[in-house]
Structure formats: structure tokens, C-alpha cells
Amino acid sequence: MSDFRTGQENAHPQKKSMIMSTLIVVLLTNLLIQIWLLYTALNNALDGHKEVAYSTFIASLVLFLAGTIWLYFLPKSVK
Amino acid sequence: MSNENKHWKEDFPINRGEANQVSRRDFAKLLAVVSGGMVLGNGLIAAKAFFSDDEEVGEKQKVCTRNEIPVGGTKSFVLKNDTVPYILIHTEEGEFYAYEQKCTHLSCAVYYKPGTMKIECPCHNGWFDVKTGEVLQGPPPRPLKKLVVTLVGEEIFVQHPKTENV
Numbered sequence: 001m002s003d004f005r006t007g008q009e010n011a012h013p014q015k016k017s018m019i020m021s022t023l024i025v026v027l028l029t030n031l032l033i034q035i036w037l038l039y040t041a042l043n044n045a046l047d048g049h050k051e052v053a054y055s056t057f058i059a060s061l062v063l064f065l066a067g068t069i070w071l072y073f074l075p076k077s078v079k
Numbered sequence: 080m081s082n083e084n085k086h087w088k089e090d091f092p093i094n095r096g097e098a099n100q101v102s103r104r105d106f107a108k109l110l111a112v113v114s115g116g117m118v119l120g121n122g123l124i125a126a127k128a129f130f131s132d133d134e135e136v137g138e139k140q141k142v143c144t145r146n147e148i149p150v151g152g153t154k155s156f157v158l159k160n161d162t163v164p165y166i167l168i169h170t171e172e173g174e175f176y177a178y179e180q181k182c183t184h185l186s187c188a189v190y191y192k193p194g195t196m197k198i199e200c201p202c203h204n205g206w207f208d209v210k211t212g213e214v215l216q217g218p219p220p221r222p223l224k225k226l227v228v229t230l231v232g233e234e235i236f237v238q239h240p241k242t243e244n245v
Contacts, residue, residue: 020103027110034117041124046183047221050128057118057125064118067111074104 009075016075023074030063037063139229139236142167142177146233151193155180158237164188165226167235170196170209177226177237178212184219198223 002010012019037056044052092098101109142156148169156165164180168191178198182189187202191209198207205217212223226237 020107024103024107024110027107027114031110031114031117034114034121038117038121038124041121043220045124045128053121053125053128057121060118060121064111064114067114071107071111074107 005073005076008073019073019075023070026070027067030067034060034063139238142235142237144233145230145235148175148235151191153191156237158239165237166191166198167228167237168198168209172196174210175228175230175235176209176212177228178207179224179226182219183214183221183223184217189223 008019009016037060041053041056140158143154148154148167150169150173151171152169154167156167157163158165165177166180166189167175167177169175170191171194178189180188180190182200182202182205184200184203184205187200189198189200189205189207191197192199196209197215198209198212199205200207200217200219203218205219206215207213207219207223208215212225214220214222225240227240229236229238
């Protein structure tokens with residue numbers, strides 16, 4: 001029985017490069033947003049706005065989990 | 080048993096060229112790990128914000144007497160049991176203000192520029208309003224931390240403000 005990833009590779013054997021590039025662009029975008037969240041959290045926490053630190057932490061965690069689940073779609077390496 | 084197709088062989092290749100190569104798969108995984116680092120950093124900030132005791136209101140402390148600071152002059156001081164440097168300013172309008180002497184950008188020492196009613200950070204040309212501590216110009220992201228100044232006769236006392244932002 002094939003799962004989504006195997007199906008994806010069978011259906012699009014020529015498109016691995018495009019899939020891989022897309023995955024990396026999305027992960028990089030996630031990371032850029034997380035850097036911005038970290039900067040915002042730090043500045044606001046130092047300024048006494050604690051609630052911003054909590055909300056940015058949750059947002060960052062969601063992005064991390066999304067990025068980790070995203071790795072499931074990584075095409076297998078070519079042997 | 081053959082080791083030919085074992086995954087660990089990719090991490091310990093014989094050829095130097097292969098050792099230096101980072102595949103896009105590995106790069107994508109690295110991005111996920113860095114992303115985890117960001118969450119950790121953000122979590123530390125949130126934890127510190129949660130556990131820090133901001134209800135603390137310090138006691139009044141005497142800095143000096145009125146005569147010790149000329150108009151337009153300043154005096155540096157530190158509070159008891161603390162190492163953070165502060166600056167007491169006697170403005171041309173006759174008012175006294177006390178601020179933390181560390182710039183909120185990169186912690187350079189700030190100083191009052193007489194006659195301008197502004198506090199300057201010379202490192203990156205940052206300027207603050209002497210009355211409020213608000214940023215007027217430059218890269219500092221936040222206002223300077225302000226102390227409450229009270230005059231009792233000729234003596235000048237300072238005190239940490241309450242939790243609300245000052």
C-alpha cells in the first residue's frame with residue numbers, strides 16, 4: 001500500500017526538484033517569520049508587555065510544528 | 080552483512096567531496112532544527128516574562144542634594160544592591176529626571192546634551208526626550224527606563240516606578 005509520499009514520487013518522478021525547492025522556500029519563510037516573532041517578543045517583554053511574549057511563543061511553536069510536519073513531504077533521496 | 084546501503088554511510092563518506100556536500104534534504108532538516116531553536120528562544124523569553132517579579136517597587140534612595148548638580152548638569156549613580164548605572168539630569172527648565180544610562184539599542188552609555196532637552200546615545204546617533212525618555216530619533220527600539228524623582232527639601236530621591244510603564 002502506498003502512502004501519500006510514495007504516491008507523490010511515483011506520480012511526479014520528474015518534479016522532485018520543484019517539490020524540494022518549494023519545501024525549502026516555505027521552511028525559510030517560516031524561519032524568517034520566527035526571527036521576527038523572536039525580535040518582537042524580546043523588545044516587548046523588555047518594555048513590560050508580557051502578553052506579547054506568550055502569544056509570539058505560541059505562534060512560533062505552531063510554525064515549528066508546521067515546518068516539522070512539512071518535512072514528511074520531503075522526496076526520498078536518489079540512491 | 081553488507082554495509083553498502085546503510086544510511087550512516089552517507090554521514091561518514093570516504094571521499095572529502097562527499098563529506099562537504101550538504102544535500103537539499105539535509106538543508107531542509109537543518110531549517111527545521113533552527114526553527115526549533117527559535118521556539119526555544121521564544122519560550123525562554125516567555126518563561127522569563129512569566130516568572131520575573133515586576134511588582135517590586137524599590138525603596139526611595141537619596142542620590143545627592145540639589146546644589147551638587149548645576150543646571151544642565153548630570154550625575155551618574157547606582158542604586159543599592161544593584162549594578163545598573165543611572166543618570167540624574169538637571170535640565171535648563173529646573174526639573175530633575177533620572178534614567179537608566181544604558182541605551183535600549185545596544186546598551187551604550189547615554190548622556191544629556193545641555194541646552195537641547197535631549198539625551199544622546201553617541202554610538203549610533205540615538206536621541207531620547209529628556210522629559211519622557213521616549214525615542215526621538217535613531218535605532219533604539221524602546222524608551223529609556225525612567226526612575227521617579229522626588230525632591231525633599233534640598234535632597235533628591237529616586238525610586239523605581241510601579242509596574243505600569245513609565
